[in-house]
Amino acid sequence: MSLFDTIDEPSAPLATVDWTPTRAAGLARLAAFLPHAGRAYARNRNVDRGPGDRSNVSALSPWIRRRLITEEEVIGAVLARHDFAAAEKFVQEVYWRGYWKGWLEMRPGVLARFDDALRALERAEANSDAVRRAIEGRTGIACFDAWAAELVGTGWLHNHTRMWFASIWIFTLRLPWQLGAAFFYRHLLDADPASNTLSWRWVAGLHTVGKHYVARAANIHQNTLGRFNPEGQLNESAGPLTADEPTPRPMPPPPGGSVSAPRVALLLTEEDLHAESWAVRADVAACAALNLPGVAGEGIAAARFSAGALADGLARAQAHFGATASTLGRDDIVAWAGGLGVEEVVTAYAPVGPVARELDALEARLAASRVRLVRLQRPFDTRVWPHATAGFFKLREKIPQLIAGRA
Ligand SMILES: Cc1cc2nc3c(=O)[nH]c(=O)nc-3n(C[C@H](O)[C@H](O)[C@H](O)COP(=O)(O)OP(=O)(O)OC[C@H]3O[C@@H](n4cnc5c(N)ncnc54)[C@H](O)[C@@H]3O)c2cc1C
Known part of the structure; x- marks a missing residue:
């Protein structure tokens, strides 16, 4: 056999x-x-x-x-x-x-710490030549170099390959994991703050403390059907990374809101582009898509997917609710809601990440104009x-x- x-x-x-x-x-x-x-x-x-x-x-x-x-x-x-x-x-x-x-x-501080560490590494241009070689696919490890090019070119990698790539980045190339996670986030069509950051932490051995993922040449050979065989090129005996701080204790996830006004405006973000299934029974005065370039990947393929997805979500919402539709920047929303005369702007609950941060700032600005931002949580997430x-x-x-x- x-x-x-x-x-x-x-x-x-x-x-x-x-x-x-x-x-x-x-x-x-x-x-x-x-x-x-x-x-x-x-x-x-x-x-x-x-x-x-x-x-x-x-x-x-x-x-x-x-x-x-x-x-x-x-x-x-x-x-x-x-x-x-x-x-x-x-x-x-x-x-x-x-x-x-x-x-x-339940542990939003983990992403905040990741962001701080990433900014510090970027400011210090830590390992910059070696990082450049890695992201440009010039390490001499054929599989890794091919995957770097595939990620940049297509915006997608197979799950097992993401694990091998992250493991080689961390344990063979000995580069800071945060810079690898940022490289993935820039290019993945599915770039997601939780799945990406926490998967990198998991590979490094920071999620389940002491349990890390070591990429092995034989496993890569078998599961790429012989396309690659980095025998002798990988560090297969590395130990896990150790955390500087203990993992925070979980806090209960925040609850979502519910619509109470009879007439509302809908604000779509990249966190949820199926407004047709939001729990909204009020009249919908208008729909808008919040355009935040780079919020879910800024590489060419990812940015193209993002822009198209927003446009698709908005067009469907417009047709479903029979409302006007516009694409707005962060500074346009308060005036838009004010012009419509609505008491509530309804959006999907944004999990921890850049969109949630935008919504926090927006909520305060809308509140100053006596407009409430309602964040609807899907029952799937709540459960x-x-x-x-x-x-x-x-x-x-x-x-x-x-x-x-x-x-
Ligand atoms: C280092 C690393 C980074 C990752 N970054 C991301 C990311 O930014 N965004 C992202 O969506 N996934 C990420 N993943 C998880 C996983 O690799 C992808 O979700 C999966 O490869 C997508 O392929 P698929 O749609 O064919 O998945 P399938 O195997 O067909 O699974 C079906 C769906 O389940 C979900 N899923 C599957 N596996 C996972 C997983 N391990 N974690 C979370 N969701 C999963 C996805 O939504 C996927 O579309 C990452 C994994 C690793 C190891």
Whole structure:
């Protein structure tokens, strides 16, 4: 039996991903992937077949990250097609996202510390030549250099490859993990403050203290189907990084708000671009998309996906609510709301990250004009986040109850 015998044959229509930043394109990808989301996914998901063949994973992360399609929709569609036992692995992966979001929501200081450390490293131009070689794909480690180019060129990497890349960055190249996380965040189409920052911490051994992820040449050889073999090039005996400070104790996640005014304006951000399913029963005077360039990746591919996704979310909201639509900068919102004469501007709850910070500032400015900013939290988040107090295992045990609406 060869090393690669357990891998299913690639499925042609799924191999290439159409990265069109619309809900329709996300739903089409979901529909095409559904037959593969069961046992085949569990069996094959760790293999990175290369950018020309993404048929063994959903590649839905850019759409899910912005809620062009929601976690509930994805899980619902998969469980309509497969029984839970078959789809358990895929469903768990979707809950990993909720886990990271909830974990950070309860410990916002972890992102603040990351931001401070990153700024200090950038100011000091720490390891700048070595970092430049890494992000330009000039380290001499063929797999790493190919992945750096793939990330910049396409805005996406397979999950296993993200783990190998981060591990090589930290333990073989010995570069500061925060600079690697920033490189990912700049370019990923699915750049997400929680999933990205916390995954890098996890690889480094800072999430589960003392447990780090070491990339091994044999594993890379096997799971890239022999495309790469960095034998002798990796530091496979590195120990985990150690934290400067203990992990903060979890604080309960903040609650969301609810609409009370009869007539409101809707403000869309990249945190949630499916306003059609927001809990809004009031008259909608107008919809706007808050344009914050770079908030979810500023590399060319990521910026293009962001702009398209905002436009798509806004167009659908406009059609659904029969309201006017505009794209506004942060300084336009107060005047826009004032001109509409609404008491409430309704937006989706933004988890810890740059959009939440923008909303905090906006809330204060709107309040000065007697307009309330209402942040609607999705029931999915309200239910999942409180289970992210410790490791993922604790949340994983709750998944059947969460799906049944009993947790
Ligand atoms: C260092 C590192 C950085 C990462 N940065 C991000 C990021 O910025 N944004 C992001 O969405 N994911 C991130 N991930 C998680 C994961 O790699 C991607 O979500 C996944 O590769 C997306 O591919 P997919 O859509 O084919 O996932 P599938 O395997 O098809 O899973 C389905 C969905 O579940 C979610 N998901 C799957 N695995 C994870 C995971 N480990 N953590 C969180 N959600 C997951 C995604 O929404 C994904 O679309 C990172 C992982 C690592 C190791």
